[in-house]
Amino acid sequence: xxxxxxxxxxxxxxxxxxxxxxxxxxxxxxxxxxxxxxxxxxxxxxxxxxxxxxxxxxxxxxxxxxxxxxxxxxxxxxxxxxxxxxxxxxxxxxxxxxxxxxxxxxxxxxxxxxxxxxxxxxxxxxxxxxxxxxxxxxxxxxxxxxxxxxxxxxxxxxxxxxxxxxxxxxxxxxxxxxxxxxxxxxxxxxxxxxxxxxxxxxxxxxxxxxxxxxxxxxxxxxxxxxxxxxxxxxxxxxxxxxxxxxxxxxxxxxxxxxxxxxxxxxxxxxxxxxx
Amino acid sequence: xxxxxxxxxxxxxxxxxxxxxxxxxxxxxxxxxxxxxxxxxxxxxxxxxxxxxxxxxxxxxxxxxxxxxxxxxxxxxxxxxxxxxxxxxxxxxxxxxxxxxxxxxxxxxxxxxxxxxxxxxxxxxxxxxxxxxxxxxxxxxxxxxxxxxxxxxxxxxxxxxxxxxxxxxxxxxxxxxxxxxxxxxxxxxxxxxxxxxxxxxxxxxxxxxxxxxxxxxxxxxxxxxxxxxxxxxxxxxxxxxxxxxxxxxxxxxxxxxxxxxxxxxxxxxxxxxxxxxxxxxxxxxxxxxxxxxxxxxxxxxxxxxxxxxxxxxxxxxxxxxxxxxxxxxxxxxxxxxxxxxxxxxxxxxxxxxxxxxxxxxxxxxxxxxxxxxxxxxxxxxxxxxxxxxxxxxxxxxxxxxxxxxxxxxxxxxxxxxxxxxxxxxxxxxxxxxxxx
Numbered sequence: 001x002x003x004x005x006x007x008x009x010x011x012x013x014x015x016x017x018x019x020x021x022x023x024x025x026x027x028x029x030x031x032x033x034x035x036x037x038x039x040x041x042x043x044x045x046x047x048x049x050x051x052x053x054x055x056x057x058x059x060x061x062x063x064x065x066x067x068x069x070x071x072x073x074x075x076x077x078x079x080x081x082x083x084x085x086x087x088x089x090x091x092x093x094x095x096x097x098x099x100x101x102x103x104x105x106x107x108x109x110x111x112x113x114x115x116x117x118x119x120x121x122x123x124x125x126x127x128x129x130x131x132x133x134x135x136x137x138x139x140x141x142x143x144x145x146x147x148x149x150x151x152x153x154x155x156x157x158x159x160x161x162x163x164x165x166x167x168x169x170x171x172x173x174x175x176x177x178x179x180x181x182x183x184x185x186x187x188x189x190x191x192x193x194x195x196x197x198x199x200x201x202x203x204x205x206x207x208x209x210x211x212x213x214x215x216x217x218x219x220x221x222x223x224x225x226x227x228x229x230x231x232x233x234x235x236x237x238x239x240x241x242x243x244x245x246x247x248x249x250x251x252x253x254x255x256x257x258x259x260x261x262x263x264x265x266x267x268x269x270x271x272x273x274x275x
Numbered sequence: 276x277x278x279x280x281x282x283x284x285x286x287x288x289x290x291x292x293x294x295x296x297x298x299x300x301x302x303x304x305x306x307x308x309x310x311x312x313x314x315x316x317x318x319x320x321x322x323x324x325x326x327x328x329x330x331x332x333x334x335x336x337x338x339x340x341x342x343x344x345x346x347x348x349x350x351x352x353x354x355x356x357x358x359x360x361x362x363x364x365x366x367x368x369x370x371x372x373x374x375x376x377x378x379x380x381x382x383x384x385x386x387x388x389x390x391x392x393x394x395x396x397x398x399x400x401x402x403x404x405x406x407x408x409x410x411x412x413x414x415x416x417x418x419x420x421x422x423x424x425x426x427x428x429x430x431x432x433x434x435x436x437x438x439x440x441x442x443x444x445x446x447x448x449x450x451x452x453x454x455x456x457x458x459x460x461x462x463x464x465x466x467x468x469x470x471x472x473x474x475x476x477x478x479x480x481x482x483x484x485x486x487x488x489x490x491x492x493x494x495x496x497x498x499x500x501x502x503x504x505x506x507x508x509x510x511x512x513x514x515x516x517x518x519x520x521x522x523x524x525x526x527x528x529x530x531x532x533x534x535x536x537x538x539x540x541x542x543x544x545x546x547x548x549x550x551x552x553x554x555x556x557x558x559x560x561x562x563x564x565x566x567x568x569x570x571x572x573x574x575x576x577x578x579x580x581x582x583x584x585x586x587x588x589x590x591x592x593x594x595x596x597x598x599x600x601x602x603x604x605x606x607x608x609x610x611x612x613x614x615x616x617x618x619x620x621x622x623x624x625x626x627x628x629x630x631x632x633x634x635x636x637x638x639x640x641x642x643x644x645x646x647x648x649x650x651x652x653x654x655x656x657x658x659x660x661x662x663x664x665x666x667x668x669x670x671x672x673x674x675x676x677x678x679x680x681x682x683x684x685x686x687x688x689x690x691x692x693x694x695x696x697x698x699x700x701x702x703x704x705x706x707x708x709x710x711x
Contacts, residue, residue: 027429028428151449155446155449155450155570156564156570158572158576158579158580160446160580160583164449165434165435168452169448169449169450169451169452169453170449170450170451170452170547171450171451171452171453172452240544241543241544241545241546242544242545243544243545244545244547244568245545246545247545
């Protein structure tokens with residue numbers, strides 16, 4: 001189990017190294033090797049999650065560590081989809097590094113946590129999966145946003161160099177950012193609504209965590225703030241033309257909130273989501 | 276079998292002379308047929324571009340190089356005296372080196388330009404279509420294609436725009452992705468404006484708008500480039516619609532001030548504006564470049580980009596040269612292994628002929644033996660010949676030094692009384708073609 005639980009993290013780290021090498025000095029063979037490693041990592045991760053599901057009898061989504069694992073897995077799938085459909089590898093350097101860094105958490109803590117009776121609802125699975133997928137989309141939007149700003153600065157400063165030679169056009173990056181925000185926003189909305197319905201259903205439960213499901217809880221509060229943030233980003237693009245750099249900054253701020261909510265708040269602060 | 280590269284290029288001959296020997300003008304086909312039908316060459320490929328007229332020929336004669344040079348003169352009716360000082364002649368590995376450098380774009384006017392590889396491919400395809408190619412040209416040109424491809428993928432020789440207009444187009448593509456949906460506003464209607472307009476039209480932009488202080492010249496240019504002319508007073512509206520603005524007026528002072536552009540940026544929201552100022556003195560205030568969504572490049576900025584790209588390309592030259600050297604060495608080895616082949620074949624044929632003659636001579640004595648025994652004798656004698664030849668064959672094939680090869684070949688020919696040279700290349704050619 002130990003090797004199996006470390007394998008995705010090791011493969012993601014190798015993929016990140018190869019993606020960075022390819023970013024520093026692009027070569028078709030190296031790029032393909034990076035994709036292959038990342039694909040192998042996602043595959044190993046799929047097996048791991050599958051094994052855990054079979055062994056536990058339920059999807060391993062209980063607790064922040066398991067959620068991080070599922071998040072990394074979904075991010076890998078989403079990124080590979082984008083890379084294979086656009087044939088753009090430059091973003092992979094950023095995404096693979098993020099995945100490699102986060103994959104260490106589940107690798108250090110590989111066990112599947114037991115599922116309290118509170119979470120025995122299909123609504124819980126839908127809630128977690130759609131939110132994690134939303135987070136993966138926001139992570140991609142964040143990476144795309146960073147690359148947009150870097151490229152923008154290069155062109156504006158008339159110093160055409162590193163990013164100019166490696167990134168797709170500003171227009172293409174902006175479109176990809178818009179799509180990632182759009183998909184993420186839809187999933188975030190769905191996830192929050194399902195979560196709210198589920199919370200009212202379990203409100204009578206004796207579990208103290210069910211009682212803590214309110215806006216006073218930092219996790220829920222930040223989630224709502226996050227939703228407001230992305231709603232603004234989503235609407236502002238169409239209504240007041242906040243595309244390009246502004247959209248990029250919004251997706252960066254949004255993802256910082258997501259990460260804050262996900263890791264420190266999820267591990268230490270929340271009283272409602274500390275499973 | 277000798278390989279030659281003969282011709283004129285932009286390095287050896289002035290444009291006036293290159294025009295006179297342009298094969299594209301008279302048709303490459305007839306030149307190819309003439310070359311082989313009059314016995315100058317066994318195999319031939321004619322490479323004709325605006326910067327070069329070259330013939331790659333394979334011939335038996337060591338002096339075929341000059342014959343090919345004279346052919347170029349005769350074919351185009353240019354006196355040899357006039358042509359000779361400008362004709363280059365390369366033999367063997369040097370000829371291969373020349374072609375590989377050409378295919379890699381190392382011999383081009385703009386080093387690293389990608390079109391030449393396609394032209395080399397076309398030249399070979401034409402000659403191949405007319406059945407003027409053979410084993411040597413096949414190997415030579417296929418290696419040249421490999422060199423071209425390797426240089427493109429393994430080095431940065433072809434990267435980065437190396438002319439001002441391409442640098443501008445590349446920038447526009449990096450900002451907008453695709454130019455086909457874009458509105459372009461050209462300020463001015465002079466020669467620079469016209470050149471830019473024609474260039475952008477070729478890039479299939481959506482709309483070209485011409486604004487000039489002189490309405491008549493704006494109209495004239497608009498008709499020429501299939502665009503739309505607007506009055507100078509409507510400049511703010513035209514500016515609001517534009518994605519790319521090109522400053523090309525002869526005005527002594529900036530016509531686009533920061534205040535004027537700022538006004539039009541607000542309703543544009545986040546839509547970027549790419550301003551290219553190619554006018555001297557400048558048409559656009561440099562403060563315009565400080566505006567949030569404006570990218571401002573003047574002619575000097577574009578020239579700097581071009582200069583940087585050229586510098587980067589020349590830094591990649593060494594790597595490209597190394598690839599060429601590598602492939603030339605490989606090709607030369609192959610050529611040399613072919614040189615010895617006729618001798619090897621003749622030697623084997625000689626041994627086999629002796630074996631058959633002896634068997635025939637002994638026929639009356641062997642007639643009484645059962646068929647199995649006769650088959651055995653045939654087999655044993657064959658084996659003996661094979662074993663005797665094994666070491667000499669290997670030794671001959673492993674010689675790579677040209678001088679040594681000639682003396683080996685000479686010695687073998689004398690020691691075994693092999694047939695004269697005429698039959699050997701013919702055998703060689705048949706084998707070569709089968710192999711290719």
